[in-house]
Amino acid sequence: MRQPSRHILSATLAACMLALAGCATPGAPVALETRSTQQLLEASTDADWRTPDPANLLYMDLDGGRVVIELAPAFAPEHVANIRTLARGGFWDGLSLYRSQDNFVVQFGDITEEGVPGRPIGSARASLPAEFDRAAADLAFHALPDADGWAARVGFVDGFPAARDDRRGNGRAWLAHCYGTLGAGRDMAPDSSNGTELYVVTGQSPRQLDRNITTVGRVLQGMELLSVLPRGTGPLGFYEDPSLRTPIRRIRLASDVPVGERTPLQVLRTDTPLFDAVVESRRNRRDDWYVQPAGHIDLCNISVPVRTPPSS
Template sequence: MRQPMRHALSATLAACVLALSGCATSGAPATAVETRSTQELLDASTPADWRTPDPANLLYMDLAGGRVVIELAPAFAPEHVANIRTLARGGFWNGLTLYRSQDNFVVQFGDITEEGVPGKPIGSARAKLPAEFDRASAGLAFHALPDADGWSAQAGFVDGFPAARDDRKGAGRTWLAHCYGTLGAGRDMAPDSSNGTELYIVTGQSPRQLDRNITTVGRVLQGMDLLSVLPRGTGPLGFYEDPKQRTPIRRIRLASEVPANERTPLQVLRTDTPLFDAVVESRRNRRDDWYVRPAGHIDLCNISVPVRTPPAG
């Protein structure tokens, strides 16, 4: 019970600093503490509260309806990410399709072929990779949540990615959580049967049962609205029965390979700051007029990390 109390005090102090108001520091927040909405907290942010993703870790998926921006996570799946970069540079996904949309689950894209029909060449990319379901916790700046997690010993964030870890028996393993917008590498029965050519994006209720059973390689920063509205496939597991129902992919490129004037400028709120703690607290205990009582708890996958277009000037 002590950790949540410490976090509540820490969040209260952070809110006090942001609100520039006095607060009690003896364990319980003073009744005069000013509270702010998530938007008010973000409006009070400083440039240091935001980070600009590395263009070498960004994928642009261009569809007829617009662009989906995906941030890759080489710290968690370095071999898959390296292969995905190679595939993107070779134009592997250009002209392929989103061929699956399963209700309340995922959309999937890549090179779907009929049985016995050769697939698209993968060029210099590797056909075989090891499973990268989790990694050693050492070397990761894990920003933990005080809230209990039903799928791990502890949940939190690593550089903006929702993650979980288990260090209870000295195992020291951390992994990316299957939250809305997570990008994963589809596999067959064998754990090491993924190579990054077939990818899926979570569009439904967070399927955390997949954690540590499949390699997760990133998350969508912008463009989920283009994916979540795709017509649901009527075939088994949401596959489109008619190829005409598939959504064409114009191209998928690394942002680092795109001219600067054609890139999508984005900033992501840092998840290792007092401001982020205050933002999480504003979602954990909603104090909007509509809410009758605060929840006192928040699930990892219910925390949306804010993304914005950099302000002018």
């Protein structure tokens, strides 16, 4: 019987990008611009990797494992400050993921129950300004050459997929809604989010949300713990049966966690020639499986590689 098409997607590379351990094929010494993704990552040096600031990392501990989230204070300073306060106060501990809408988002926080008072937010602020975008001028925006239908330009800012628009004189930039993006749920008023109710994109990039809601970070590790949650059968993917909710053991800032309990993790820098070469290796696949290189890549098709530091 024939093989079950292991090459279907040349996905060895994708797998390697998610978990570098196990990508053991030695890379041939070829020029940067013709190497495969795997070869490029194998040729990377420590300077190509960045260790996120523990004060910007949230650990969401579930029964199934840990989700590691990087916050983006450069884009949503007030929300990130509030989320840090909420995490320090143990706001989410014992709460749940209460919504999972197929091909869209999961959401967590303090779901309102009839007759049950909400959890107090302690010293966190109940109300925050909308932080849908920010001035682009003083941002290290590493643009992609690829066209994007949703925004004038797209690229990366310190590892975060982002977009910008300079057409109105004063350029604005914002985090793009890609797989793994973390946002702050709101009601009808643009300034009605305070960071207590957060969602993670689990489906096709819902870029229509860009500039309509405050995005606060992205998941670096553990997406597979969120993406498999059963889909809710209520409107918007809310669980009709509360027993389907996934309990959150606790959410902490990495900086508040003893060093020995932290998850060692590095993210590929997105402002380097190596990263440009990695993107190019995804834009035009070099492995023999592909007969028709795409010549294009969408912002949200780029997974920024994450690794366990070699020293740990």
